[in-house]
Amino acid sequence: MSTLPTLPTCGAPATVRIELYTVDSLDACAYTCTAHTPQATAAIGGAGLAAYPSGLEPGVSRPCGHVHVFPTGALAADPDHPRWCDRDGxxxxxxxxxxxxxxxxxxxxxxxxxxxxxxxxxxxxxxxxxxxxxxxxxxxxxxxxxxxxxxxxxxxxxxxxxxxx
Missing domain, CATH: 3.10.450 (Nuclear Transport Factor 2; Chain: A,)
Known part of the structure; x- marks a missing residue:
């Protein structure tokens, strides 16, 4: 299983969304400014994940360095919970x-x-x-x-x- 690498962060408004994929699925989205996109993409690739940068959707605002890990993806895998579990209660x-x-x-x-x-x-x-x-x-x-x-x-x-x- 891959782990999420440490990504560059500056806190500036993100202009790029990078989709992070493992073999099976979309597992996370990382948000970066234009200056940090090459570094983040290289770090993601170095961790064995596929990185697909794209623009942000209108109305989406995230700081550079923000990462959202999908709870059903392999990066969020928890041996105490099946992937489909909502993990609440x-x-x-x-x-x-x-x-x-x-x-x-x-x-x-x-x-x-x-x-x-x-x-x-x-x-x-x-x-x-x-x-x-x-x-x-x-x-x-x-x-x-x-x-x-x-x-x-x-x-x-x-x-x-x-x-x-």
């Missing part, structure tokens, strides 16, 4: 939990459904998929979730086919 809940993702069709629906991952803290616990609404949460094993995915795909194919008749 695990001990209190007694389990790791991903952020809930709403199943949203961008229409008003009669009910809302959220999906996520969950795993107990004890060694050997299996990761489960949770499906939930306002009152009920259903936990499925990864195998059950995989079969559900295929069953839903089949049902959606049937629904589309019946509309075309």
């Amino acid at each position: 695990c001990r209190l809940r007694g389990r790791h939990r991903s952020r809930a993702r709403q199943v949203d069709t961008n229409r008003s629906e009669a009910s809302a459904v959220e999906v996520g991952l969950v795993r107990a803290l004890h060694a050997g616990a299996e990761t489960m998929v949770t499906l939930g609404g306002e009152a009920t949460v259903l936990a499925l094993s990864i195998g059950q979730a995989r079969v559900l995915r295929y069953r839903l795909a089949h049902l959606l194919d049937l629904a589309v086919a019946s509309r075309q008749r």
Whole structure:
């Protein structure tokens, strides 16, 4: 696993955003002034990370030297948490939990459904998929979730086919 190198910093307003990639994913963004971009890019490359400088989006203001590490990336890897864990309150809940993702069709629906991952803290616990609404949460094993995915795909194919008749 790569580690984040020490990057130059002067505190001036950043004009460049450098995306830092490991083999698997975008792991962090570093912000530099134009003068420090070559040094930062060289340091990032020397640490075994890929660096892709680009301009800042309008309205973004960061000081030179600011680094944002994405919590799901390899640079933030924590042996006590899976990469998908939101790391907030695990001990209190007694389990790791991903952020809930709403199943949203961008229409008003009669009910809302959220999906996520969950795993107990004890060694050997299996990761489960949770499906939930306002009152009920259903936990499925990864195998059950995989079969559900295929069953839903089949049902959606049937629904589309019946509309075309």
